[in-house]
Amino acid sequence: MEIKTRRDTSETTVRKDGEEEDEEEQPLSPAARVFHSPEFNCYVISVIGVKKKIEPDVIIEGLKQSLIRHPRFSSKLVSNGNKKRQTQSWVRTNVVVNDHVIVPDIQTQNIENGNANADVFLESYVSNLTTVSLDISKPLWQLHLLDLKTSDAENVAVLKFHHSLGDGMSLMALVLACMRKTSNPDELPSLPNQNRSSSRSSRLMTGSRGDSRFLWLVMVIWSAIILVLNTVCxxxxxxxxxxFLKDTETPIKGDFRLSKSKRMCLVHRTVSLDDIKLIKTAMKMTVNDVVLGVSQAGLSQYLERRYGERKKKVGEDKESKKNSTDMPKAIRLRSALLVNLRPNTGIQDLADMMAKGSKCRWGNWIGYIVFPFSIGLRDDPLEHLQRAKRIIDRKKNSLEAALTFVAGQFILKTFGVEVAAKIINRALSNTTMSFSNLIGPIEEISFYGHPITYMAPSVxxxxxxxxxxxxxxxxxMTISLTVDPTVISDPHRLLDDWEKSLQSIKAAVQERGSRSLD
Known part of the structure; x- marks a missing residue:
């Protein structure tokens, strides 16, 4: 299939008039410098499906009034000095918006719109984007507008940012700040309220005053001890x-030494959030607990199949298994869970930054939690939820995320970017995967007048x-997988296993509920 790229060469620019001198040039943060190191040339990609044919001129005009008013999206990367003492800075520049908006002329004679062929074409297009670096002589972002009807969208937009512009959570919040409610084009998207249950210490206050104070003091001391112990561990x-502590060499664990400059494959699947909330309510968990538990179940199913296929290739006798699983009994499979450590910066703050030039915190403020998945087939699928919740509850009572962030900053300042990048790269490469979960709008929103059907961000x-x-x-809920196709050649089967695990757990929850009513 041939793609011809069309660009509007009109000189539409945004000037730097009125900017203060200290905003004209800003040094890269240590984290941003790491993201430009050879070990971490990281990008964020977000695939956005819309309900109508895309109007490029409308979107370009919207970008002029919003996204490029943000300092990072109107600055280019400038390096000074030699390799040993090189400094890098963000320097404000005139932005030719049309240079960042790419409208490929897709030759559709071999694509039957609305069926699987269009979906495959989209996956191939996005995969090709992972092999091309952004031009550092311009601000490090692009927007691709595809006149392509897929199975779940009328047209598709693909946003690509360099990770040095900010952490993924901030970047997605910024994208949301460029959007408006479909029902009211003047209102920003609304996110669900995250009501936290009252703590045990607050519930203790319902007792007698003297007893409650004593119990409160005991609880505080005990919680502090547990917090310290968990953090130390x-x-x-x-x-x-x-x-030295490495994960098991499973069929989904790649070798980072062989993964430089590889083409990555990005796929997504949308499932019912109501199903997840049903499980959440019945099991008295959070949405994140349920997602982790279902992911654990889905990974177990997928690995069971992969190990079974591996045994068939080497010709092992199936009868010798005697009902045992194809997987090893003990698998160490850990994920790096991304945690946002930024002081709360709302969508309104970012919208004000773009509209009024106001200031809010920006940059890469992320820590990591090493989360061990308990891999194995369970007679009761609800065990996956319970095991995941126990682990995440313990992790919540730890300063691990903040510790990894502080340690990273210390290593950067003490030993420099090159050493820090190698250390972080080694730590991550000894785990198996990355995992993140973002809360999105509760009402339909529009991307510069284009109603959105789904958002599928990844890195x-x-x-x-x-x-x-x-x-x-x-x-x-949209699940996005980014995979190395030389390691995971069938990511859609992993999505199938995730979806089947969700339905299996939902059925078990409903069965438990019906038994309790008998």
Missing amino acids: DALEFIATTM YGHPHALTMHFQSYMNQ
């Missing part, structure tokens, strides 16, 4: 992971063969 595990460039990202939107 997690710190030791992180140090061991950096030095690539780090040393993992598998990244799982979850994005909620209205009453649905």
Whole structure:
């Protein structure tokens, strides 16, 4: 299939008039410098499906009024000095918006719109984007507008950012700040309220005043002890992971030494958020707990099949198994869970930054939690939820995420970017995968007048063969997988296993509920 790229060469620019001198040039943060190192040339990609044919001129005009008013999206990367003492800075520049908006002329004679062929074409197009670096002589972002009807969207937009512009959570919040409610084009998207249940200490206050104070003091001391112990254990595990503690060599674990400049494959699947919420309510969990538990079940099913296929290739006798599984009994499979450490910066703050030039915190403020998945087939699928919840509850009572962030900053300042990148790369490469989950709008929103059907963000460039990202939107959840196709050649089967695991767990929850009513 042939693609011809069309660009509007009109000189539409945004000037720097009125900017203060100290905003004209800003040094790269240590984290941004790491993302430009050879070990971490990371990018964020977000595939956005819309309900109508895309009007490029409308979107370009919208970008002029919003996204490029953000300092990072109107600055280019400038390097000074030699290799030993090189400095890098963001320098404000005139932005030719049309140079960043790409409208490919897709030759559709071999694509039957609306069926699987268009979906395959989209996956191939996005995969090709992972092999091309952005031009550092311009601000490091692109928007691709595809006049392509897929099975779940009328047209598709693909946003590509360099990760040095900010962490993925901030970048997606910025994208949302460029959008408006379909029902009211003047209103920003609304995110669900995250009501946290009252703590045990607050519930203790319902007793007598003297007893409650004593119990409150005991609880505070005990919680502090547990917090310290958990943090120490997690710190030791992180140090061991950096030095020698490696995950099991499973069929989904890639070799980072062989993964440089590889083409990555990005696929997505949308499921019902109501199903996840049903499980959440019945099991008294959070959405994130359910997503982790279902992911654990789905990975177990997928690995069971992959190990079974591997045994068939080497000709092992099936009868010798005697009902045992094809997987090893003990598998160490850990994920790096991304945690946002930024002081709360809302969509309104980012919208004000673009509209009024106001300031809010920006940059890469992310820590990591090393989350061990309990891999194995279970007679009761609800065990996956319970095991995942126990682990994440313990991780919540730890300063692991903040510790990894502080440790990274210390290593950067003490030993420099090159050493820090190698250490972080080694730590991540000794785990198996990355995992993140973002909360999205609860109502339909529009991208410069184009109603959105789904958003599927993800990231690539780090040393993992598998990244799982979850994005909620209205009453649905979109699962995005970024995989190294030389390691995971069938990502759609992994999505199938995830969806089947969700339905299996939902059925078990409903069965438990019906039994309790008998």
